Amino acid sequence: MTLSKPDKNQVFLGTFIHSKSLGELEYLHNTAVCVDASGKIVAIETNCNQQKAVETLYARLGWSLDNVSVTLTRDGRQFFFPGFVDTHVHAPQYPNIGIFGKSTLLDWLNTYTFPMEASLSSIPKARRVYTQCIRQTLAHGTTTAAYYATIDVDATNLLADLCYSMGQRAFIGRVCMDHLGPDYYIDESADQALAATRATIEHIRRLDSNFELVSPILTPRFAPACSVETMRGLSELQKQTQLPMQTHISENMDEIELVKKIFPNSKSYADVYDTYGILNEKMILAHAIHLTEEEADLIAERNSKVAHCPVSNSALSSGVARVRWLLDKGIQVGLGTDMSGGYSPSILEAARHAKLVSNHLVMPGGQLDNLWQEERDKAKLSVDEVLYLATRGGAQVVGLADKIGAFEVGMQWDAQLIDLNAVPAEIAEDDFTTHGNVDIFGWEKWDERIAKWVFNGDSRNTKKVWVRGRLVHQQT
Incomplete structure (x- = not known):
């Protein structure tokens, strides 16, 4: 059209x-x-x-x-x-939606995700994938999306160009990962990761000088993938630019164990981000399934936000996030499709799934099965509430509560x-x-x-x- x-x-x-x-x-x-x-x-x-x-x-x-x-x-x-707000979506993974087999997170990354992302250094392929991703998300009513791109600067810049020309409000994240990743898909060093991030910021600034429609978003992939130097460098860059940030937290139990192994002196996953200065009011944390009380309190204190991705959490058998618990802590929560961990570009699908998985928490054998009936009922989300998360809640998470939702x-x-x-x-x-x-x-x-x-x-x-x-x- x-x-x-x-x-x-x-x-x-x-x-x-x-x-x-x-x-x-x-x-x-x-x-x-x-x-x-x-x-x-x-x-x-x-x-x-x-x-x-x-x-x-x-x-x-x-x-x-x-x-x-x-x-x-x-x-x-x-x-x-x-319009719906997708607070967590991997644009280069779009061709893989529905392909996860019996994988869990870490195996899935190596089997499906990293090869696909690396292949999008081919600009014709990236254009084909990103154009269809944007078309599909718009067709499902997503007017704002917080995108993870890849480590490739040119392909990331292309995603920004396409969002701008096709009219979708977007946050574009050039992914930083210099510590953990396959040999064929990893940043050479912290300096290189930060220089590449700055290059994308400047490209988007030339495209949309005030970031009215398209904005950069600083994107350390997740703690195990980033060196201490990269996280510290992104913290300094965030202070200079006041740009938003996004990463993952507590999605999978094996991932949490990996964080403990790599950062043995940190109190928790959330503490890693806090120690290196990237847990702040601009940070969007995807998943947050297995947080401890102390971690949730720290996230609330730092005013960081959470992108709830119920479809992906179910598809990869990651777990069930306790959304009511997060909200009661004062943490702002939005919804994410998390393609391709999630199988659909639809935030409406994420909303219905958010409602259903909140019910799972209180079913016999669920995490909250031992609570009193009144407390169990409270844990369940309503239709009105999941639609709030899909719109106003998402707007809060991406820092646009005064403009959209x-x-x-x-x-x-x-x-x-x-x-x-x-x-x-x-x-x-x-x-x-x-x-x-x-x-x-x-x-x-x-x-x-x-x-x-x-x-x-x-x-x-x-x-x-x-x-x-x-x-x-x-x-x-």
């Missing part, structure tokens, strides 16, 4: 649904949201139709009729929802138009048409429609996607 530029003011009319707080979705019907040519929401009017918008809103905003485009929802089956005046229009399948009152036996797996019969309440979307929805329901007011995906 040809991407439209937000050179006009825009009015969106109909039903809007977004997270008001962690446990509460807000439903706004018969509402108008006005977005200026910069992509910012400048007005929200309830009890408003198209005629009222023309008669009152346009004059108030100083808009002329010929410079406004209008998008309406279809009653009962369509609604606007904030909800529909509020002053925020940017990062949004998706969702269309559900309205089943007609009479169906001919030889007629079967569908707009996806979410069948709406008309008697469902809106919270029931949303629940059906969470558990049955997919990219077929995502009709249009906007980032900063720009149409970046539309079903043909």
Whole structure:
């Protein structure tokens, strides 16, 4: 498709649904949201139709009729929802989604991940993989993604270029790994890793000087892969640039044992990052499955964030993260697809999985089986809560809570138009048409429609996607 530029003011009319707080979705019907040519929401009017918008809103905003485009929802089956935020995704691993066999984390890295990432030093191959990855994530409603790239500077820069041209809001991380990795895929030294990281930062600065759409993100792969010198160097670079950071923590028990072996003087996995200065308010920690109380308290104290990746955690048999426990500690949590540990580019899939694995914690034999019933019930996440993690929670994790994740005046229009399948009152036996797996019969309440979307929805329901007011995906 040809991407439209937000050179006009825009009015969106109909039903809007977004997270008001962690446990509460807000439903706004018969509402108008006005977005200026910069992509910012400048007005929200309830009890408003198209005629009222023309008669009152346009004059108030100083808009002329010929410079406004209008998008309406279809009653009962369509609604606007904030764009999803993917807080942890490996773009070069996209071709491997669904391929993990019986592997666990460390075997999977050596068998599938490192060979694929290394092969993307071929720019034609990288372009093919990254273009499809971005297309698919946009098609599933992901307007913002925190990407891990590879150690190759040119291929990493290409990912930034493609996100910028295709309109996806993105954080691009050139991966640092100078201590542990195969001979064919490893940084030569800490100095080389840091120089390569600076090269990508400067490339993105030339591309998007204020990092409004695409931003660098400092990316030590995980503690075992990085030398002490690299972690210290990234800490200093972060202080100089104030850029965000991302890494992995406590994903797998063998990985934790490896950390203990490499860093015998550290108290814990989290302490390794803290000791070398990279556990701070800008850090996104992926997984955080097997944290101790002390580690969680330290992460909360440092105001670091967590990317919860339930699909990957299940696929690689890594474990079940205790999201309610993290939230109760005051730790901000978002959702990640973690492709290709995760098998899907869909944050909606991650949301439904987050709901289900929270149930697993309290099932007979689960980690929290010994708690009182009230405590077990509290550990389970609701549909409203996982949608919060997919939007506002993710925005907090990537440091954009004031810009994206909800529909509020002053925020940017990062949004998706969702269309559900309205089943007609009479169906001919030889007629079967569908707009996806979410069948709406008309008697469902809106919270029931949303629940059906969470558990049955997919990219077929995502009709249009906007980032900063720009149409970046539309079903043909």
